[in-house]
Amino acid sequence: MFEAPSIGDLNIAATLPATLLALGACIFLLVDLFVPKDRKYITALLAAAGLLTSLVLALLSLMNIIEFGSGETAFAGLYIADQFTDVVNVVVLFTGLMGVLVAYNYLDRIGKQRGEYYYLLLFTTVGVMFMGSAGDLVTVFVALELLSIPLYILSGFRWPQEQSEESALKYFILGAFSSGFLVYGIAMIYGATGTTEFRGIWLAVDEIIAQDLSSKYLLLLGAGLTLVGLGFKVAAVPFHMWTPDVYQGAPTSVVAYMSVAAKVGGFAALVRVFASGMSNFVLDGATAAAWQDTMWLIAALTMILGNLVAIVQTDLKRLFAYSSIAHAGYILTAVAAAGSAAVTNEAAQAVAIYLAAYAFTNIGVFAVIISVEKDDSSNTGLDSLRGMSRTQPLLAASMTLFMFSLTGIPLTAGFVGKWFVFKSAIAADLFPVAVIGVLTSLVSAYYYLRIVWLMYFEEGEPQVYIPWPLASAISLAVVGTLLLGIFPYLLQEMAQDIVLAFGR
């Protein structure tokens, strides 16, 4: 009655970077039991080695030096191993590696040096990787949970400190709430199309549009609910409420990782679901997909609110929480652009480019915040950077570079990201959104450059603590930000093979 599945059909090799890391995390979990409490650097090293191995594999696959497995799908189409997957893998694995580097000494300082931190971080990374490569809504949901649940735990890693507990609880409740929206949306999409696989959805949408079936309303509702669920994850307005509180309360090393990884996962899924699965959902002779208007409206709101509220923040962690909301808005602009059939691939490439550029810079920013933070998690106000150029010229210069990159000043990675995002928006006839994006970037210059001003033109004696792992993380971030900024073709080359739209 039941035949044993043959492993050969699965094309497991194509999933090598992700499965290897998942396997590694499970093994480290056991190894960690035998690592004595005062030698947790062994676990940290193992985690870093695991991430590095997967990173190298993903890079090889990205540069098309080795193709793992045969063909672009594995697990009967539930896993897609295309160029987009490779980019997501590389970005998130790099983020994870940086996450381990910034965390090690920080955990020592706050007296929470535990092995669990590292393998929970590995599990989240695996979740993001499966999300970026999902070929099916079921995989998206399970991977989203694998991404989220370890992050809830990591946010509360500093318990019984109240801020950390509050942060974890808020994140958990709102996260679970948003998962509910996502599942409801998935159920509606399944109800309308009869499948959860992106390719099947795409074909079903074609049929719904061609025959003008009434299930288009159900699909619309499903798309909306899915957007709400994923919008929570990427902190898009109006689903951004949790971000400042969670970022402020969670351990800073977790925020450094989370601010990038959760966004990468969320946007990868958004692009897969909307650009890939429903790009042909064009109602009533319109020129673009039905979800495009909603998407660009959310993008515009996110950019405006994130940037305006960031101006009045006095705490660095809250400031960069709003900054990360604003950047979610820029990326959403590209996602909206993907609604125009001719621009779908270009927009997906812009999303990948922006995420890569953002990863380097944002982790660097939080690494600098970690260096000034006191052991009791105080001293994260803007004042803590005052006069930094006197005592720490190199650190101040790095922070300045990150600020330039986040503002989007040429010769930094941030500029390249914004360039491609706004270019795709204009190509999709979303001119007003691109203008809003440029204007809000100007607004953001105010609070980013104020930080530079504080470091260079005001008096102060900031106390910093930079052990070598943190220093190397900041250096890596600086190198990445400069490299991608000066040689934009690196990013372009990386992303140009991304093809998400299904052919007819």
Next chain:
Amino acid sequence: MDITIESLVFLIFGALTLGAGVLVVTSRNLFHSGLYLMMSLFGVAGLFVLLAAPLLAGFQVVVYIGAIAILIIVAIMLTPGLTQIKTLFNEQWMVNLAAAVIVFLVLVSVITPLMDDVGVDNWNADFTEDHPKAVAADSMTTLGEQLVDPDYFMLPFEVASVLLMAAMIGAVLLVNPGQAEDESVVPPEGEEV
């Protein structure tokens, strides 16, 4: 329309579901609302049985009544101040009503053409014993096979197992009392459970 046994049972369970559902949102006592919710969910389980979906009915009872409704009731019992509500808590009932109506209309728009296909007078035709072909023979076995079948949902199944492990680690980590104490006093390795 002929009143068959099926339609009679359907009407009973339908009335139970809807009636209890209305009581959930109108009841002033939050605890009673929780109990009505269980009753409404039970009605839905009955409808699933009627639709020849015993697996879903089982899930409905085990997951919704057995776990979620019980969780809600425990949460209500932990907050005694909320059981007697005198004033309206949620001022946005107009918005909620609009959302409910929209969802209802969408569902109607999808179900109506299906009903036209079957014929309104004949709405339970596919679910009677005369048409057993429309019903999967043994959905439990099918589900179990598809979860480990490479052609279906093997990947989410494996990812879910990793997810459950991560969640378990987190639960152990967050309730481990040894961690709450001062970390500078490190107990000897052997004493940890």
